[in-house]
Amino acid sequence: MQKIKVKDLELEGNIFLAPTAGYSDRPFRQICTDFGSVLNFSEMVSCEAIIRDNPKTLQLMEPANNEKHTAIQIFTGNPDSAAKSIKSVLKFNPSIIDLNCGCPVPKILKSGSGSDLMKTPKKINEIVRAICNETDIPVSIKIRSGFTHESINFLECANEGILGGASMVSLHPRTRSQGYSGFANWDYIKELKSMVDVPVIGSGDLYTPYDAKRMLEETNCDGVMFARGIFGNPFLFAQTIELLTTGEIKTQPTLTDKMEIAFKHLKLSVEFYGEDVALKEIKKHLCSYTKGFPGAKETRDKLVRCSTLEEYETVFQSLL
Missing domain, CATH: 3.20.20.70 (Aldolase class I)
Incomplete structure (x- = not known):
């Protein structure tokens, strides 16, 4: 640094x-x-x-x-x-x-x-x-x-x-x-x-x-x-x-950690773009947050099927 x-x-x-x-x-x-x-x-x-x-x-x-x-x-x-x-x-x-x-x-x-x-x-x-x-x-x-x-x-x-x-x-x-x-x-x-x-x-x-x-x-x-x-x-x-x-790395995020940030990212996007635009833009980001974890495909499937903020909130409640 x-x-x-x-x-x-x-x-x-x-x-x-x-x-x-x-x-x-x-x-x-x-x-x-x-x-x-x-x-x-x-x-x-x-x-x-x-x-x-x-x-x-x-x-x-x-x-x-x-x-x-x-x-x-x-x-x-x-x-x-x-x-x-x-x-x-x-x-x-x-x-x-x-x-x-x-x-x-x-x-x-x-x-x-x-x-x-x-x-x-x-x-x-x-x-x-x-x-x-x-x-x-x-x-x-x-x-x-x-x-x-x-x-x-x-x-x-x-x-x-x-x-x-x-x-x-x-x-x-x-x-x-x-x-x-x-x-x-x-x-x-x-x-x-x-x-x-x-x-x-x-x-x-x-x-x-x-x-x-x-x-x-x-x-x-x-x-x-x-x-x-x-x-x-x-x-x-x-x-x-x-x-x-x-010289060492202490931060080792779990899937839950990443889902917390993904949910924050979703809320920030809705706040900035409005719900209609945000829900279209956010899917690529949300899929990226799931990579590298067991069950990632199932989690992505749940996230990409959502079409309203309420549906996303329900899915994230189950993940967190």
């Missing part, structure tokens, strides 16, 4: 929640903060939609009540759109504004955003510069190792971002063509850290506290961010902090 200084911002720890579409919303960020996440990244939000004041987009940027530091992740392929969106982004008091340069989803690529930016590194520079011209708070970028295995250019992209004003770089060392398959090449994180003077945050294949410790030790990165490994398991933050600070 260590503090990280990002421009003028000092973060008291180095274990973060990654930006993950459909998962890192306000209710889940609130829970992850409770378990020790120092910096939470929002789901990525479209600059063009921000400019249009799209209600659903604006909702994605709302901070949780307990969040001290939030990084709002934006995406665009247009420097002018980035600049025009910042005034609205700042209304949500982010600690950092992060530019997504790694999303592999086709509909994002078609707009010239996400990992499509890595095909033209100069554009990363232009967009980051446009953001920095609108605000003094730190700006960061999240990149992949390259668009394809034949175009590994994370160093060039990182350098262009830094030249544009980026104060931190997060690297998920898979290519766009890999998506989420195969393995993340942590050697790229180590190489990036040795080549730049800003904090480097590592991501990819982090599922246990020991994975996080190993990434920090093997790559010398300044911090790590949990993505898919944290789904249904916010206890991972507490366990990782314990391992890094004491």
